[in-house]
Amino acid sequence: MKIAPSILSADFAELKTEVKRVENAPYLHIDIMDGQFVDNLTFGPNVVKALRPHSSQVFDCHLMVINSEKYIKAFAQAGADIIGVHIEATAHIHRVLSQIKQAGVKAEVVINPGTPVAAIKEVLPLVDQVLVMTVDPG
Template structure:
């Protein structure tokens, strides 16, 4: 199975972002992952409009935005106009998530559903036919550097087992190390949001690391 390697730019070196993106492009990453936090839905603030705009100018690769914000329906047009390719929302943050997912699709963008560690599959089951990507959070959202939550694995396995019924791609985000990529890929996960656990601030260059994460030598 082809592994989608998706750098989480929240932990990139933003003082040298042009160099970072150039080297990641050359390493043949698959999707740039940008966390948008409002300090309300999650207790932190992160990337914003200017950051998404900057990355879009530096790459032709796929860009996703992970909206960790209250009322994500209010932000769809804003980020769609910036040229992103995937938009993830949290159903808990939206009064009518089905309508918001439909709005994303109508803008020609892939709708994605982000599922928190404490959110059950049953509570989002009806939304699965509406999305192209399902992102399982394996840490509580809002902060980098947290440990992987083992209790999310049964949920990942179930979502992997049923994905052929819905045709979404299954992604994971949070403390994703090289060993986790091997483990979760074997049960059907296709995409991996990688940060400091697997990619950034390592001794090897990005090209070497990405090749290894994808299963090369």
């Protein structure tokens, strides 16, 4: 199990400084929310791109978005090392995970607390890691 600080709790006016404060953590968790899959709206690939030159950490971009396939290329190009997608947010989980791998980054499948672990059994060979949410997203 790995624990990663999330920039969602950072002071956004001091984002670069906040990222540097946790530079000893191997991962930086970046929650991406679209206002549709979850009510909140957060960061886009431009924030990842802006932070990438200031950190050597693994950027774990957790996409809490509908139609995540639309965003894979942009986040990969922005500097994501891992892209996580919710099985509940796409009808084409195999395709999305394949897109992530084709973009040259690690693939992560994410499940909500109420989703049975058995729901991801078929895609486990396609992923580098699994994120099991302990709270409902958003």
